[in-house]
Amino acid sequence: xxxxxxxxxxxxxxxxxxxxxxxxxxxxxxxxxxxxxxxxxxxxxxxxxxxxxxxxxxxxxxxxxxxxxxxxxxxxxxxxxxxxxxxxxxxxxxxxxxxxxxxxxxxxxxxxxxxxxxxxxxxxxxxxxxxxxxxxxxxxxxxxxxxxxxxxxxxxxxxxxxxxxxxxxxxxxxxxxxxxxxxxxxxxxxxxxxxxxxxxxxxxxxxxxxxxxxxxxxxxxxxxxxxxxxxxxxxxxxxxxxxxxxxxxxxxxxxxxxxxxxxxxxxxxxxxxxxxxxxxxxxxxxxxxxxxxxxxxxxxxxxxxxxxxxxxxxxxxxxxxxxxxxxxxxxxxxxxxxxxxxxxxxxxxxxxxxxxxxxxxxxxxxxxxxxxxxxxxxxxxxxxxxxxxxxxxxxxxxxxxxxxxxxxxxxxxxxxxxxxxxxxxxxxxxxxxxxxxxxxxxxxxxxxxxxxxxxxxxxxxxxxxxxxxxxxxxxxxxxxxxxxxxxxxxxxxxxxxxxxxxxxxxxxxxxxxxxxxxxxxxxxxxxxxxxxxxxxxxxxxxxxxxxxxxxxxxxxxxxxxxxxxxxxxxxxxxxxxxxxxxxxxxxxxxxxxxxxxxxxxxxxxxxxxxxxxxxxxxxxxxxxxxxxxxxxxxxxxxxxxxxxxxxxxxxxxxxxxxxxxxxxxxxxxxxxxxxxxxxxxxxxxxxxxxxxxxxxxxxxxxxxxx
Amino acid sequence: xxxxxxxxxxxxxxxxxxxxxxxxxxxxxxxxxxxxxxxxxxxxxxxxxxxxxxxxxxxxxxxxxxxxxxxxxxxxxxxxxxxxxxxxxxxxxxxxxxxxxxxxxxxxxxxxxxxxxxxxxxxxxxxxxxxxxxxxxxxxxxxxxxxxxxxxxxxxxxxxxxxxxx
Numbered sequence: 001x002x003x004x005x006x007x008x009x010x011x012x013x014x015x016x017x018x019x020x021x022x023x024x025x026x027x028x029x030x031x032x033x034x035x036x037x038x039x040x041x042x043x044x045x046x047x048x049x050x051x052x053x054x055x056x057x058x059x060x061x062x063x064x065x066x067x068x069x070x071x072x073x074x075x076x077x078x079x080x081x082x083x084x085x086x087x088x089x090x091x092x093x094x095x096x097x098x099x100x101x102x103x104x105x106x107x108x109x110x111x112x113x114x115x116x117x118x119x120x121x122x123x124x125x126x127x128x129x130x131x132x133x134x135x136x137x138x139x140x141x142x143x144x145x146x147x148x149x150x151x152x153x154x155x156x157x158x159x160x161x162x163x164x165x166x167x168x169x170x171x172x173x174x175x176x177x178x179x180x181x182x183x184x185x186x187x188x189x190x191x192x193x194x195x196x197x198x199x200x201x202x203x204x205x206x207x208x209x210x211x212x213x214x215x216x217x218x219x220x221x222x223x224x225x226x227x228x229x230x231x232x233x234x235x236x237x238x239x240x241x242x243x244x245x246x247x248x249x250x251x252x253x254x255x256x257x258x259x260x261x262x263x264x265x266x267x268x269x270x271x272x273x274x275x276x277x278x279x280x281x282x283x284x285x286x287x288x289x290x291x292x293x294x295x296x297x298x299x300x301x302x303x304x305x306x307x308x309x310x311x312x313x314x315x316x317x318x319x320x321x322x323x324x325x326x327x328x329x330x331x332x333x334x335x336x337x338x339x340x341x342x343x344x345x346x347x348x349x350x351x352x353x354x355x356x357x358x359x360x361x362x363x364x365x366x367x368x369x370x371x372x373x374x375x376x377x378x379x380x381x382x383x384x385x386x387x388x389x390x391x392x393x394x395x396x397x398x399x400x401x402x403x404x405x406x407x408x409x410x411x412x413x414x415x416x417x418x419x420x421x422x423x424x425x426x427x428x429x430x431x432x433x434x435x436x437x438x439x440x441x442x443x444x445x446x447x448x449x450x451x452x453x454x455x456x457x458x459x460x461x462x463x464x465x466x467x468x469x470x471x472x473x474x475x476x477x478x479x480x481x482x483x484x485x486x487x488x489x490x491x492x493x494x495x496x497x498x499x500x501x502x503x504x505x506x507x508x509x510x511x512x513x514x515x516x517x518x519x520x521x522x523x524x525x526x527x528x529x530x531x532x533x534x535x536x537x538x539x540x541x542x543x544x545x546x547x548x549x550x551x552x553x554x555x556x557x558x559x560x561x562x563x564x565x566x567x568x569x570x571x572x573x574x575x576x577x578x579x580x581x582x583x584x585x586x587x588x589x590x591x592x593x594x595x596x597x598x599x600x601x602x603x604x605x606x607x608x609x610x611x612x613x614x615x616x617x618x619x620x621x622x623x624x625x626x627x628x629x630x631x632x633x634x635x636x637x638x639x640x641x642x643x644x645x646x647x648x649x650x651x652x653x654x655x656x657x658x659x660x661x662x663x664x665x666x667x668x669x670x671x672x673x674x675x676x677x678x679x680x681x682x683x684x685x686x687x688x689x690x691x692x693x694x695x696x697x698x699x700x701x702x703x704x705x706x
Numbered sequence: 707x708x709x710x711x712x713x714x715x716x717x718x719x720x721x722x723x724x725x726x727x728x729x730x731x732x733x734x735x736x737x738x739x740x741x742x743x744x745x746x747x748x749x750x751x752x753x754x755x756x757x758x759x760x761x762x763x764x765x766x767x768x769x770x771x772x773x774x775x776x777x778x779x780x781x782x783x784x785x786x787x788x789x790x791x792x793x794x795x796x797x798x799x800x801x802x803x804x805x806x807x808x809x810x811x812x813x814x815x816x817x818x819x820x821x822x823x824x825x826x827x828x829x830x831x832x833x834x835x836x837x838x839x840x841x842x843x844x845x846x847x848x849x850x851x852x853x854x855x856x857x858x859x860x861x862x863x864x865x866x867x868x869x870x871x872x
Binding site: 018021022025036070071072127128129130133146147148149151152153156172173175176179180183184187188204206212213214215217218220221222239240243246247254256257258259260261262263264265266267268269270273 | 714717718769784785787792793794795798799801802803819820821823824827828830831832833834835836837838839840841842843844845846847848849850851852853855857858859860861
């Protein structure tokens with residue numbers, strides 16, 4: 001993605017305000033729409049049914065075709081966009097028509113139908129208000145459900161003035177009235193109507209379409225020929241499954257319980273009327289059969305993945321997507337439009353997994369994005385970094401030690417890095433960086449063992465897997481972890497041969513390297529008998545617990561080992577929480593309880609499903625009150641190397657986080673992730689704030705010392 | 707059930723009136739029509755008879771007719787929705803082109819939620835050439851700056867005339 005485009009979107013004040021307001025309003029409306037509904041149950045059922053449906057997609061296509069044709073419709077199966085365009089043109093020409101009136105269909109955007117038809121003398125009129133606006137502007141949708149969310153009323157007024165030849169005021173009710181009046185004549189004179197569909201029902205041959213504006217009814221009724229352009233993945237076996245989709249879709253899309261209209265159409269309705277159903281494949285049947293990526297077709301196109309995406313909120317759909325936008329847009333683009341179109345956008349995901357949490361079809365959107373990165377071209381130099389250096393622990397750690405010396409000239413007061421030379425400077429503009437420590441934790445702990453400074457603790461045995469960032473940048477945080485766990489009754493050891501968890505390699509699409517790192521760490525962590533493996537970096541936790549088994553599932557020996565390891569891996573907060581209520585470690589009654597705010601790390605909450613334990617630890621072991629911040633579980637913008645690849649975006653995401661932190665009035669932000677600490681602390685420091693950021697382990701260690 | 711229906715329908719911008727007699731409902735409709743011809747969808751014969759005093763517009767003048775009248779085969783309480791059989795294209799034109807849409811609904815035909823309407827939908831779609839609408843509130847858009855605006859292409863007002871005890 002061109003940096004200039006990103007910068008332009010970041011500086012587009014209207015777009016930013018519109019998306020920010022939407023990001024704030026959406027979760028509230030969505031929660032209200034789902035009141036009294038078991039969202040997890042519903043989406044679990046949709047996911048399961050869709051999965052089963054995709055497995056027998058050719059059969060569903062056959063059944064639907066037979067049922068729709070016996071109801072009098074003509075079904076055209078089209079393998080490619082070109083074939084679909086040609087088929088639609090032929091239907092229009094057959095009617096002697098040169099004017100097509102349309103309601104919203106993403107499939108039409110997908111095959112660029114308007115462009116194709118207009119070059120061949122057929123005028124197209126979009127009647128969905130948002131689609132009409134972007135048609136007049138000559139743009140593409142920036143959201144699947146709200147295509148013109150990036151346009152303000154002044155721009156719309158200008159477009160309408162040009163289209164109608166009369167001055168239109170930038171007043172929303174009158175703009176809507178102008179659209180009603182102007183498009184009315186289009187409906188009445190349209191010779192052929194084209195719609196999409198949200199579901200197609202195999203056993204009855206009916207199709208289902210939802211709209212709010214009511215334009216679909218006009219498009220499918222006033223012209224006597226109706227074309228429905230439908231992606232084959234929209235076919236469901238029966239009405240029950242269709243109703244599940246229609247139940248979840250508007251709630252997830254716009255926070256509405258239901259749209260104003262849901263219409264079911266079966267066959268042409270009356271003499272002289274025709275219903276043509278154009279089934280679009282465009283790679284879908286082969287994608288459906290793909291064991292790794294077929295899941296993507298479970299999508300019901302609600303757009304919720306964009307609605308909650310912190311990156312979409314900053315840059316909008318013209319950057320974060322191609323024709324389909326949002327998280328699932330990133331996944332579908334390579335299959336519908338080619339890998340060349342997807343290469344840049346696939347890197348834009350920060351990996352926060354917020355989309356997975358809301359996906360109507362329970363798709364592992366973030367996981368698919370990461371897996372797809374394996375399939376795109378890698379930047380130069382990446383091969384050396386991951387292939388040679390990361391795989392060799394000694395070389396990698398030696399490089400980090402060298403970096404300690406190299407950074408010295410750039411360290412400011414307090415040792416933090418505020419200014420880096422030349423090109424690297426951009427990155428630190430709104431964030432200072434902590435230096436690499438003179439002595440990493442691995443050295444400190446080794447010295448400690450050698451000097452026999454400490455009695456070996458007794459109790460359940462814990463292997464400490466620190467993660468590279470904590471080891472080399474925050475050795476104090478590691479020491480606090482070790483000490484607090486020991487005080488809580490665990491026996492803690494640090495296996496020296498542990499190395500990087502492989503996430504940076506995996507996120508960069510170097511799956512083979514990630515597999516190597518997984519095997520190395522599995523061997524190291526299973527070598528010594530232990531009850532638990534504890535981590536203080538949620539990304540490492542997620543990697544050890546969830547990614548290793550997945551990466552090695554095809555290797556019987558390591559698959560088994562990975563499962564044994566996964567069962568032992570816990571985050572610090574989980575192990576600490578087990579010791580609440582044991583002994584007198586609770587808050588001292590005579591101490592005034594400090595108020596802290598808590599930031600949920602993406603990979604802890606959504607990667608590991610842990611969000612209650614950290615709060616329990618803070619309340620019961622540290623003895624503080626928690627002032628929850630708005631969007632406490634929304635990404636801080638770090639994302640590992642993301643903050644270096646896309647510093648402009650990372651900084652904007654961070655700004656939102658800092659605003660929410662400041663609003664709580666708390667003087668301390670507790671986190672459970674060294675990456676979040678680095679990012680938030682850097683942002684606060686650069687802004688001159690006195691708010692401190694601490695890992696829970698540090699807060700526990702400090703409290704237990706008292 | 708009709709209380710829940712009313713709350714849900716009002717939440718999506720419909721006007722809901724409950725009547726104990728058909729005559730009272732018809733009188734309400736007369737007020738809405740204000741003496742102008744109405745565009746009427748296919749209605750049950752009893753209801754059609756009750757509207758004998760009304761002037762009915764012809765389909766070719768539907769684009770200029772202000773008020774449309776339909777009959778719902780069912781209601782959905784959770785979403786305040788109406789199940790309307792609009793298989794006749796003229797009925798669809800009536801319901802979609804009017805500014806004011808009045809729909810009769812029997813209280814006893816209201817079911818709990820969309821899932822409970824499955825069989826009614828399946829029955830309605832059993833034969834070819836069907837168009838079944840689930841209508842919830844008036845036509846709406848939020849496509850400009852996400853500001854909710856009522857009545858973009860379809861009706862600006864939806865009136866639900868619930869016939870109690872029917």
